[in-house]
Amino acid sequence: MDVLNKTIAVLPGDGIGPEVCREAVRVLEAVGEKFGHHFTFETHLMGACAIDATGEPLPTETLEACFEADAILLGAIGDPKYDNNPAAKVRPEQGLLKLRKSLGLFANVRPVTAYDVLLPHSPLKNDRIAGADMLFFRELTGGIYFGEKGRDENTAFDNCTYSRYEIARIAHLAFQAAQNRRKKLTLVDKANVLETSRLWREVVQEISLEYADVAVDYLFVDNAAMQLILNPRQFDVVLTENMFGDILSDEASVIAGSLGMLPSASVGERVALFEPIHGSYPQAKGKNIANPIAAILSAAMMLEHFELYQEAELMKQAVQEALDKKILTPDLAASGVAYGTEQVGTFIAYCVLDGAVDVALPHKVNMEVGLSTII
Ligand SMILES: NC(=O)C1=CN([C@@H]2O[C@H](COP(=O)(O)OP(=O)(O)OC[C@H]3O[C@@H](n4cnc5c(N)ncnc54)[C@H](O)[C@@H]3O)[C@@H](O)[C@H]2O)C=CC1
Ligand SMILES: CC(C)CC(=O)C(=O)O
Ligand SMILES: [Mg+2]
Numbered sequence: 001m002d003v004l005n006k007t008i009a010v011l012p013g014d015g016i017g018p019e020v021c022r023e024a025v026r027v028l029e030a031v032g033e034k035f036g037h038h039f040t041f042e043t044h045l046m047g048a049c050a051i052d053a054t055g056e057p058l059p060t061e062t063l064e065a066c067f068e069a070d071a072i073l074l075g076a077i078g079d080p081k082y083d084n085n086p087a088a089k090v091r092p093e094q095g096l097l098k099l100r101k102s103l104g105l106f107a108n109v110r111p112v113t114a115y116d117v118l119l120p121h122s123p124l125k126n127d128r129i130a131g132a133d134m135l136f137f138r139e140l141t142g143g144i145y146f147g148e149k150g151r152d153e154n155t156a157f158d159n160c161t162y163s164r165y166e167i168a169r170i171a172h173l174a175f176q177a178a179q180n181r182r183k184k185l186t187l188v189d190k191a192n193v194l195e196t197s198r199l200w201r202e203v204v205q206e207i208s209l210e211y212a213d214v215a216v217d218y219l220f221v222d223n224a225a226m227q228l229i230l231n232p233r234q235f236d237v238v239l240t241e242n243m244f245g246d247i248l249s250d251e252a253s254v255i256a257g258s259l260g261m262l263p264s265a266s267v268g269e270r271v272a273l274f275e276p277i278h279g280s281y282p283q284a285k286g287k288n289i290a291n292p293i294a295a296i297l298s299a300a301m302m303l304e305h306f307e308l309y310q311e312a313e314l315m316k317q318a319v320q321e322a323l324d325k326k327i328l329t330p331d332l333a334a335s336g337v338a339y340g341t342e343q344v345g346t347f348i349a350y351c352v353l354d355g356a357v358d359v360a361l362p363h364k365v366n367m368e369v370g371l372s373t374i375i
Helices: 017-035 048-054 060-068 092-102 116-121 164-179 195-208 221-230 242-256 293-305 309-324 341-354
Strands: 005-013 038-043 071-076 107-113 133-139 149-151 156-158 184-189 215-220 237-240 265-267 272-274
Touching: 005 017, 005 060, 017 038, 017 071, 017 293, 017 309, 017 341, 048 092, 060 092, 071 293, 107 164, 107 242, 116 309, 133 164, 133 242, 164 184, 164 195, 164 237, 184 195, 184 221, 184 242, 195 215, 215 221, 221 237, 221 242, 237 242, 265 293, 272 293, 293 309, 293 341, 309 341
Parallel strands: 005 038, 005 071, 071 272, 133 237, 184 215, 184 237
Antiparallel strands: 107 133, 107 265, 149 156, 265 272
16 A cells, blocks of 8 residues: 655634634544555645735735645635625635635535435435435636626626636536546536526537537526425536536535535646635634534545545545434534534544444533524
8 A cells, every 4th residue: 555645735714614624634634544644734824814914815825835735625714804894905715716716726526415314304305305416516716706896886897707718628527527427417507698608508518529428408507506406316417607606506515414514626727625615604613513524525535636545435434424323513413412523523533543333422512402503
């Protein structure tokens, strides 16, 4: 077995970011210990914490460290003091967008799975979502988030632009993923209204000729939003532009049980980045209630990126063990007492190290599940 040395740039960010990152690092350390790999973690500032410390949401030192690293693990960024101040000149989100653009991270891959053990407490109809398993390919460095924007007192605009090149490069990745899955690709767009969407359709139709074994269908985004909840099993690979992918994947997280369950990998021209799809959930900061599984599964995607497939599989099995044994944070716990972020992460790390059978259940934290904890 090859032993790897990897340097991982860790950007914990704001809110719950540091808490969920800590658990992902804990589990990666367990993988390193078990298999003999050397993971070096280097922590850097990004987001609101970076603005507070340096005036910049993405300090040069952080960006340079990301270029040098073998992979990047990101928690989340964002803080209400910027969200609630429309006049703020510098925003944490600018740092994230700049990082994605600078690293050429044009494809954000977001897997969504309905976990059987979580079905009984789902707000969705179990018989509709059981077995749902889809993979989002969200374009990440173009579209309306990156277009020219502006405003005067009474008017504001955000431009949405896409080029053939930007569409084609992610479309190829999505088709290749579909070939390795159930061979279906759904393009989600708004081609009845948007010129950019018509270009997406045109390019995807052309590229589909190179992937004759993949069935392609096309859905308008408004319909797709409904179909996701009504009949999610119809989806295999979902390809879409930046903003639609952002919104639909948060919606799809309900199928998985919680926003705290969905991981992602952002890949492109250089080093890859791994992050949970959720934000900084500021209401939960410091309360030890955030679900760390999205961050931990993002770390598992990092291991797959390093081609450490056995290690990644073990990590995913450890997560499944936590779900099976109901070692759940309040967002997933149906009633009664839940576990803390740290307890869930520690349990998963021990499962990686010792195998599930030998791991004692962690002590429950005194955390009554109630609306006050699930804001
Ligand atoms: N990639 C990133 O860093 C992202 C940053 N943001 C930023 O995060 C801040 C908060 O944004 P929101 O719209 O409130 O989105 P959010 O994703 O932070 O939270 C929305 C809701 O999802 C649930 N949730 C999120 N993460 C969870 C977790 N790990 N465990 C359990 N429940 C979880 C909570 O109920 C929460 O109220 C904003 O400043 C926003 O700009 C939002 C999305 C992505
Ligand atoms: C700054 C936003 C685009 C972050 C976000 O919501 C995401 O990437 O999912
Ligand atoms: Mg989002």
